[in-house]
Amino acid sequence: MLVAPIVEVKNLTKRFGNTVVLRGINLTVERGTVLGVLGPNGAGKTTAINCLTTLLTPDGGEATIAGYNVVEQPEAVRSLIGLTGQFAAVDEVLTARENLILFSRLLRLSGGAAKRRATELLTQFDLLEAADRQVKTFSGGMRRRLDLAASIVVSPLVLFLDEPTTGLDPRSRQQLWAVVKDLKAQGITIILTTQYLEEADALADQIVVIDQGQVIAKGTVDELKDKVGGKFCELRLANLEDYEKVKDLLSDMGEVIVGEMGKEGPIAIAAPDGANTLTEVVLRLESANIPLADISLRRPSLDDVFFSLTGHTT
Amino acid sequence: MMTQKLAQPELDPDTIAAMVAARREGGLQRTLHDIVVVAWRNMLIDFRNPASLVVSALFSTSLLFVFTASFAQVVTPGEGFSGYAQFLLPFASVQGLMFNTVDIGVFFYNDLENGMDIRLRAMPIARLSAIGGRLLSSGARLLIQVATIVLAGHLIGFRFQGGLLGAIGFFLLPVVFTLSLALIGFYIAVGAKSAETVSAVLNPWILPFTFLSVGYVPIEGFPDWAQPIVTRNPVSILSEAMRSLASGEPALQNVIIILLCSLALCLLFGTLTVRAYQRRI
Amino acid sequence: MSNSKENMRATKVEAIAPEISALAQKMIAKRQETGWRRAIVDSWLITGRNLIRLKRNPIIIVAIAIFPIVFLAGFWIVGQKLMATQGVNYIQYLVPIINLQALFFAGLGSALMFAQDIESGMMDRCRAMPIARIATIAGLVMAYMVRALLSTLILLLVAFAIFGFRFQGSVIDALGYLLLIVIFTATCITGYSVLAIKLRRPDLVNAVAIIPYTPLLLLSNGFSPTENFPTWLQPIIRYQPVSVTSDALRSLVAGGSNSLPLFGFSLLWLVGLLVVFGVWAKNAYKQLV
Structure with missing residues (x-):
């Protein structure tokens, strides 16, 4: 029944x-x-x-x-x-x-x-x-x-x-x-x-x-x-001027996403290979001598979900 | 984020000193300015949410009408209603204002409780702007009420016969006296634990003061034992002073007594309130 | 909506898992909210809660005892001598209206508590519970009825002991007095509950609730005989409900022979108003939330 x-x-x-x-x-x-x-x-x-x-x-x-x-x-x-x-x-x-x-x-x-x-x-x-x-x-x-x-x-x-x-x-x-x-x-x-x-x-x-x-x-x-997508590699640059350089460096890996806070906030790139993607990003930036303030791998939060569904945040 | 350019100029001792100087708290002019600003804020709130202001103005006006209607023939038999209106109006305004001391005390309590006071204390403004601002805006509130009742009284035959000076005195004297009474409310509010306490402590005092006065009826109407109390009651003296001011009779002696009473209340409860206020928190 | 057994069966019972369905039916049967016994028990519980709240309010002694007595003393001192010249024994004349005023203020207080309950979400909580629908209102009315009667008792005792007030009527007159007082209180509370439901905000209720006081209480023959008012006002003064009721109460106090028509007229007014306010309050209450 x-x-x-x-x-x-x-x-x-x-x-x-x-x-x-x-x-x-x-x-x-x-x-x-x-x-x-x-x-x-x-x-x-x-x-x-x-x-x-x-x-x-x-x-x-x-x-x-x-x-x-x-x-x-x-x-x-x-x-x-x-x-x-x-x-x-x-x-x-x-x-x-x-x-x-x-x-x-x-x-x-x-x-x-x-x-x-x-x-x-x-x-x-x-x-x-x-x-x-x-x-x-x-x-x-x-x-x-x-x-x-x-x-x-x-x-x-x-x-x-x-x-x-x-x-x-x-x-x-x-x-x-x-x-x-x-x-x-x-x-x-x-x-x-x-x-x-x-x-x-x-x-x-x-x-x-x-x-x-x-x-x-x-x-x-x-x-x-x-629904929003898989994992992200999220990074903060130590120097904001490096943003354009980073965009070029990572262009073949996917689009660099800028969050709500603009370039001053964290920026992200899709990480289909998880930790491997993260390692790749670190290697490329290091060889180009671009300092990082922070880098992490994360799943989308419900904030991301909400944002992508409604076009506005809670 | 760390690389962001500082929005503020380099901080050297001179700049800081300039900032402090620019926002200096002391000084008479500064104090008055701050008090006026806070009073303005209070009045804006009163006007945006006018129920309490309107009701208390209407209430004292309605008391005037009702007592004129119901007691005129008892107190002044055979005469018209306008004579009693001339007699009653000064007292009706005093009574209306005195009922307001409770509201004013409660407002001040709310200032202290709802975070406004904390915010003001943390700003580089005059230390007494919360008390002074509340007092000033209450004065404005009381003036509006006297004006309302005078306008209403005009309809039933109340007239100023004492010239401009008398009229100004008529408006200001009850306001000054009521504000000095309101300081008692302030003092209670600073120490009170709830708004109810403020009104529970203040309310019972007002009625005996108003009843035992030559407000509704002249002194002859009272029992013999009550007459000495009635003549010495400040509310009686104030009512008499305002009657004289309105009708152009000599009022100086009563006016001086009321001003002295007010001064004494201000000194005593003003000091007590300020000291308790500074020790609060 | 009937409370028949049929109604207690779920509309879609066949689709629900049997053990949940059984549990649900057990819960419903146990807490079933309808029936007059439930109504009484629930109303009584809410009354008890309201009485505790009244008792713990620091201002209550002022409201119940001191306020009416101060008013009585005040009007008595002010009016006694003057009224005597008109041949009126003022204390006998005054006690009924001071009593009505105390009841009126009980009604005013109930509006404040009601508005607080609406604002705090208590009313919603009770409405979402399986309790008798009438309980929240009945609990309010009964608690304030207790307050009003207590106030009346204190006032009459003080008037008797200190001011020389005497009840000269029979036992039946006293019962009539009590009945009018109870109905007057119920009418005030019901009328004020409309105000509370419409305004909802306690601060607003607090500011506005005094407005009916002047036309109803002061513009009545309670404090001063009708003849003392301007001629054109006299018909209104004479026949408005508070005047009629204080006429009836005074007549009952004096034990006069013409009490019955006055009592009947007053009862007619009060019950009529009670019905109007009751229906109005009920409709407004339905639209709450």
Whole structure:
């Protein structure tokens, strides 16, 4: 028997007044995987999430969670999902524990079970020490973790994370990533929007790129990277005046690509032979007495992917 | 990148000294200039987001109308409404301005909290430009309110009978007094932990001061025990001074008392605020 | 949308792997959000949360107790002697409107909390959870109802103990007083919730919310009898809802024989407004996000 994906979205459209925000989004998510939804500000990521979490009614198209239609059976859908919105939606003057108990009770846990679950979550999210402090004393990272904990009080089938690490410092971000990976390991299906390409790189099995209300690319991280091409040899010149000379020297190996930062930034050349290409470049420049500031071999980043798909960066 | 030509000239001690001199913080002219610039920024924000300004101006105007409508016949039975308007307007403006001290205190707290103050402190500008700028822009805000209420009062029969000098005094006196009161708000704001604290500390004081004054009703209307308090209440004295200024009667004694009160408040809370401000961070 | 068993079955159940489908149905059955018992439990939980928030606000004691009492004392000192010349016992006259004012300010406060919930994303979080739809609103109304009644209790006690206010009506009059107060509070909160939903930003709500105070409270016969207003204003003053309600409350306080028609008129006004605001708020709430 062919098994349908746990989340299925077909031709979803939404407009606000005259502004068309979603122009027919299609996606599918398999159970237990993480889907990364990438896109610049205003691409329609949050609107799409709001439609899937029953906060907004789409104008057209169809979306189902585990077979339940988000428009026709919103109550059922809400029982299956968890949502962590863009802003840490927890009460400032309540303590972390009180916040979690409140949500546990709202999700039908009994008084005792709610308390136990709160303690469990506080431990799991490394908030036990701060459990009885009012949330207004929390750092941004702690707030985010609490926010996430509140969304998985009862383990949902599908968890929606809308830009979960926006505004966090690198360490808090790492901590949050670890939590998300842990949730994935528990078998929770996760849909995650982000502006950070490295975040999608670190967490997502599948990626869709949304721009101006449309899906402009989808696939695994590797597939998307292959779309842009293979490896690159990237170099920085010590003296910018050497640029023309380098271009001539390497002309038979391929075109020298100038990045966003112009000649002052790193320049690159396709490296079909990997390390051999790099060695060749070093040898040629050395014999021509052209000093290098830096040289490396790298795969295209999702930034490159995004740039080549949309013509603009995130 | 290292090979890029330096955009800046070679740095020798003379150039650096010139830079420092050009941006020197001290000096009276410099201080005034900086304060005006910060005040200008504050006023721009007020005008771009005018809800609070408009509402507080409308609120004191509406108090004037409503109390004229509901108390004129009680306080001055048999007379028209314009007589009571002439009596009430000075106080209605004072009351409106006094309610503003809470807002001003909260604005100053927000200045301190939202990063504006830190930015100003890190710039080579006068040290007191945050306080001075907020005070100055608040003064402008208060003047707008007095103007609004005077214009509105004109409709119900309020008239200046005391000449230009009296009118200028009428506008400036309550603003000066209210700003010196606002310094109390500043002092609280510097030490407060939340905007709510600022309004919770300030709010309860304003009502008794306004109620226990010859604002709504003349002194004879008060119970005997309250009369001595009412006559000595600065709000009463200010209302009386403004009434005299508006109607062209001698007002010098009351004006001097109010100015002395303001000066005392300024010296006390100005010093306290500045010291607390310097110790903040 | 009905909450029949049929509705709890997925539309495309045959295509979903059976074990997920079974799990989903179990989850849905367990957390099912509809039904009146759910509505009560959820509303109660949200009320509890709102009450904690109210309790931890440093300004609350000022808002609940000090503010109304200062207003009572202020108007009393200012108006007592003058009103006595008109033959009005001012403390008996004044307490009902000061009480209504306290309830009105409770409504104003609720708008602020509501707007904060919308801005912080709390409202979205609750709406995306399988909880009764009514719970967020009911929780707000009930928490502020508690605040309003507490404020009323303190005010009446102080008015009784310090200012010599006396309730001269019967027990039935007292119940009528209580009923009007509860409905007045509900009407204020519902009306203000429309403002909160429309404006959304707490700072804007804070700036604008005072506007209805002047025409509704001050331009009423609550502080000064209707006859003291200009003749052309008197019809409006006499029949506007706050005047009608304070007339009714004063009559109940005095235990007069003509309380019933005044009570009925007031009830008509308040319930009518409540229905209008309620429908308006509900429609506006649907368009939130």
